[in-house]
Amino acid sequence: MSTTQSPPRPIGATVLGYPRIGRHRELKRTLEAYWRGQATAADVDRTASAVRHDALATMSAAGLDSVPVNTFSLYDQLLDTVMLLGAVPPRFTNVGGGASASGTDLDLYFAMARGTDDQQPLEMTKWFDTNYHYLVPEIGAATPFALDARKPLLEHAEAVAAGVRSRPVVVGPWTFLSLAKSAADAPSTFTPLDRLTELAEVYADLLRALADAGVEWVQIDEPALVRDLDATALARVHQVYRRLGELSERPAMLVATYFGDATDALAAVCSARVDGIALDLVAGSPAPPPARVFGTTQVVLGAVDGRNVWRTDLEQRLGELRAWQALPGALSVSSSCSLLHVPYDVSVETGLNPAVRASVAFADQKLGEVVALQRALSGEGSDDPGARAAFAGSAGASRTRAADLGRGRDEVAQRVAAIRADDRRREPVEVRRVAQAHRLRLPALPTTTIGSFPQTDAVRSARAAHRAGRIDDATYEERMQAEIADVVALQESLGLDVLVHGEPERNDMVQYFAELLGGFATTGSGWVQSYGTRCVRPPLLHGDVTRPQPMTVRWTRYAASLTDRPMKGMLTGPVTILAWSFVRDDQPRATTADQVALALRDEVADLEAAGVPIIQVDEPALRELLPLRRAAQQAYLEWAVAAFRLATSGVRADTQVHTHLCYSEFGEVIDAIDGLGADVTSVEAARSGMELLADVALHGFAGALGPGVYDIHSPRVPSADDMAALLRAATRALSPEQLWVNPDCGLKTRGYAEVRPALAHLVEAAARVRAELEEAAG
Numbered sequence: 124m125s126t127t128q129s130p131p132r133p134i135g136a137t138v139l140g141y142p143r144i145g146r147h148r149e150l151k152r153t154l155e156a157y158w159r160g161q162a163t164a165a166d167v168d169r170t171a172s173a174v175r176h177d178a179l180a181t182m183s184a185a186g187l188d189s190v191p192v193n194t195f196s197l198y199d200q201l202l203d204t205v206m207l208l209g210a211v212p213p214r215f216t217n218v219g220g221g222a223s224a225s226g227t228d229l230d231l232y233f234a235m236a237r238g239t240d241d242q243q244p245l246e247m248t249k250w251f252d253t254n255y256h257y258l259v260p261e262i263g264a265a266t267p268f269a270l271d272a273r274k275p276l277l278e279h280a281e282a283v284a285a286g287v288r289s290r291p292v293v294v295g296p297w298t299f300l301s302l303a304k305s306a307a308d309a310p311s312t313f314t315p316l317d318r319l320t321e322l323a324e325v326y327a328d329l330l331r332a333l334a335d336a337g338v339e340w341v342q343i344d345e346p347a348l349v350r351d352l353d354a355t356a357l358a359r360v361h362q363v364y365r366r367l368g369e370l371s372e373r374p375a376m377l378v379a380t381y382f383g384d385a386t387d388a389l390a391a392v393c394s395a396r397v398d399g400i401a402l403d404l405v406a407g408s409p410a411p412p413p414a415r416v417f418g419t420t421q422v423v424l425g426a427v428d429g430r431n432v433w434r435t436d437l438e439q440r441l442g443e444l445r446a447w448q449a450l451p452g453a454l455s456v457s458s459s460c461s462l463l464h465v466p467y468d469v470s471v472e473t474g475l476n477p478a479v480r481a482s483v484a485f486a487d488q489k490l491g492e493v494v495a496l497q498r499a500l501s502g503e504g505s506d507d508p509g510a511r512a513a514f515a516g517s518a519g520a521s522r523t524r525a526a527d528l529g530r531g532r533d534e535v536a537q538r539v540a541a542i543r544a545d546d547r548r549r550e551p552v553e554v555r556r557v558a559q560a561h562r563l564r565l566p567a568l569p570t571t572t573i574g575s576f577p578q579t580d581a582v583r584s585a586r587a588a589h590r591a592g593r594i595d596d597a598t599y600e601e602r603m604q605a606e607i608a609d610v611v612a613l614q615e616s617l618g619l620d621v622l623v624h625g626e627p628e629r630n631d632m633v634q635y636f637a638e639l640l641g642g643f644a645t646t647g648s649g650w651v652q653s654y655g656t657r658c659v660r661p662p663l664l665h666g667d668v669t670r671p672q673p674m675t676v677r678w679t680r681y682a683a684s685l686t687d688r689p690m691k692g693m694l695t696g697p698v699t700i701l702a703w704s705f706v707r708d709d710q711p712r713a714t715t716a717d718q719v720a721l722a723l724r725d726e727v728a729d730l731e732a733a734g735v736p737i738i739q740v741d742e743p744a745l746r747e748l749l750p751l752r753r754a755a756q757q758a759y760l761e762w763a764v765a766a767f768r769l770a771t772s773g774v775r776a777d778t779q780v781h782t783h784l785c786y787s788e789f790g791e792v793i794d795a796i797d798g799l800g801a802d803v804t805s806v807e808a809a810r811s812g813m814e815l816l817a818d819v820a821l822h823g824f825a826g827a828l829g830p831g832v833y834d835i836h837s838p839r840v841p842s843a844d845d846m847a848a849l850l851r852a853a854t855r856a857l858s859p860e861q862l863w864v865n866p867d868c869g870l871k872t873r874g875y876a877e878v879r880p881a882l883a884h885l886v887e888a889a890a891r892v893r894a895e896l897e898e899a900a901g
């Protein structure tokens with residue numbers, strides 16, 4: 124189309140993407156059944172198509188002028204992009220030939236997502252600073268590129284048939300290669316971005332194919348443009364988009380940025396021949412940069428928060444949007460990012476406190492906000508009854524909000540104000556080490572686990588039955604105690620040194636605490652995709668945080684009563700509770716983190732008073748919240764570390780504090796991790812081949828460290844030899860007194876058939892290496 128000189132028709136009201144797991148998680152259920160062999164490819168196709176039709180119908184009924192398609196996914200949008208570009212790692216080239224559904228060859232697709240008997244899946248990692256995980260493309264010097272546009276073409280055709288103005292969405296070349304890792308066999312000087320120019324040609328083929336199918340606008344997602352980029356990088360971005368812009372036959376191109384401020388990349392993109400740019404006015408600056416950088420590029424204003432759930436103050440937002448009307452190009456209104464990161468619909472949450480419910484917008488409510496803002500901005504608002512009602516409702520919500528959400532509680536504010544520097548400090552590490560060694564009397568290379576044991580069907584269905592009222596509190600309590608007793612007995616028989624209770628009572632390591640703390644609400648069906656078919660229900664942290672009663676003491680005390688070995692208490696840390704909740708936006712996150720930390724500090728004190736000698740406070744999300752821009756990282760690490768220290772520093776020297784972090788890429792935050800001041804830190808290491816040991820050797824580490832020796836993300840049971848080899852590697856980077864032996868993470872997603880032998884091998888590996896050390900010491 125855009126061969127013409129006239130500018131393309133403005134996009135109007137839109138969103139950058141929409142949830143896709145299904146309102147009732149029907150895609151999850153169908154896919155899991157398919158993997159178990161209990162559903163067919165035709166069943167997958169039927170469910171997937173129903174989920175897409177619901178999305179199309181909902182978005183067009185809400186009044187969007189342009190509807191994103193190809194934001195559906197059977198598993199992950201980066202994996203979809205690997206398929207789109209034909210960039211399949213060679214180890215999967217023999218997989219295939221099976222059934223296809225929704226434009227995707229299922230055998231190949233799920234082999235890359237989940238692995239096969241003899242091939243590792245693609246690695247999984249966090250999507251920018253969100254709790255969503257994508258599959259990491261592997262690109263080498265010889266990775267093939269070849270367009271397979273069946274999926275976007277299919278989704279476009281479906282939308283056209285449904286009478287919808289469709290806008291296909293793809294991940295862009297810069298972001299795709301920036302997030303890819305070098306293939307294992309690539310030369311050490313190679314980086315995936317070396318193939319940018321070549322890859323641009325595949326996108327050129329894609330744009331031609333979309334134009335042939337009558338596509339008007341294509342959205343090319345480039346969130347990586349909000350990271351720190353030097354002049355060379357910006358020049359390369361410009362070059363790619365210039366090349367695509369020059370195509371004689373292509374749809375209008377919208378380059379979508381989100382998760383931060385794209386101001387630095389604006390000139391590079393807008394001076395290439397793109398037709399539109401989407402900007403995140405929530406994570407980025409809400410005020411317009413100078414008009415000249417845009418040229419005639421149309422701007423899509425990401426005015427409605429796509430990641431948090433508080434209703435938009437429409438009047439205030441509209442005021443900010445008006446400042447953009449001085450730009451020469453047409454304006455459209457959108458969500459700040461895809462709505463993938465929020466649940467579908469708050470109107471089904473009838474159990475929510477009415478004040479909270481009235482303050483919240485999930486995906487469907489955000490559609491209405493976007494439309495109202497777009498109508499008002501374009502001057503149609505006063506004729507549009509929907510827009511008028513939305514503005515009236517928004518004004519009402521902002522008046523009642525603070526009063527009814529449990530904010531401004533004096534006792535909480537006073538406690539935060541009274542925090543002293545000493546509250547974040549423990550005795551010197553050497554004092555603690557001696558006191559703890561005396562109390563715990565552990566062997567060298569002590570063995571332990573990260574906390575959770577397999578969440579069996581029996582445990583989950585007991586919880587479902589309890590929730591539905593089919594079993595009473597006492598029965599539920601008994602079932603959980605029986606589970607704990609089994610878990611303790613198993614650990615004793617395996618010979619582990621420090622035991623855990625197994626966390627059977629927890630639906631999720633954040634939601635469990637949110638259900639017990641004041642200031643939080645939890646949802647019944649507010650599911651958000653975390654990876655593949657796995658979902659979470661992020662709690663709503665709406666008010667000041669209180670802890671009405673102890674949350675974990677009774678379970679831990681019960682577990683401790685069953686054994687003479689030390690029992691470790693288990694908590695989730697303040698940073699992770701914030702990261703995996705929807706957090707109030709009326710005060711700095713540092714303040715909210717301190718409120719959560721004070722509640723946890725009370726829990727830690729109660730555990731200590733109950734005689735629990737070791738308390739683990741998990742912070743797996745510490746790295747995830749690290750700001751994308753270096754300039755903001757130090758300030759974040761300071762409040763994050765301070766909150767953890769506030770939660771954990773109220774204990775005696777002889778109480779041992781552990782923490783746990785998963786996900787690699789620790790190097791850049793290793794000082795902060797050491798700064799947490801935990802006596803023992805367990806980290807993921809097996810999966811990333813003990814990569815972190817180099818960082819530890821480089822930076823030094825004051826506390827003790829448990830680098831994971833068992834990759835719990837894989838069903839594979841490692842042998843004692845495998846784990847002993849990893850341990851020996853660790854003894855070369857750390858002194859043996861500093862070293863603990865544990866898996867990479869909790870065992871909740873595994874089954875007992877794998878866990879029992881794997882832990883037996885872990886104990887055996889520790890025993891062997893212990894003996895070798897003793898022998899060497901003579």
Ligand SMILES: Nc1nc2c(c(=O)[nH]1)N[C@@H](CNc1ccc(C(=O)N[C@@H](CCC(=O)N[C@@H](CCC(=O)N[C@@H](CCC(=O)O)C(=O)O)C(=O)O)C(=O)O)cc1)CN2
Binds near residue numbers: 254583659872
């Ligand atoms: N919040 C959070 N974020 C995180 C992690 C995490 O653990 N928590 N870990 C990382 C991501 N990893 C994840 C690992 C596993 C799951 C996961 O297994 N999720 C479960 C749901 C867990 C849950 O909330 N379970 C509840 C509710 C389970 C449920 O679906 N119940 C059924 C009924 C079940 C039955 O009858 O058996 C229903 O409600 O329909 C419970 O156990 O009580 C799933 O998708 O299946 C999610 C994320 C990073 N981000």
Ligand code: MET
Binds near residue numbers: 573574693868869871
């Ligand atoms: C994602 S970190 C998990 C830590 C938690 N204690 C568990 O073992 O499951």
Ligand SMILES: [Zn+2]
Binds near residue numbers: 573867868
């Ligand atoms: Zn973990």
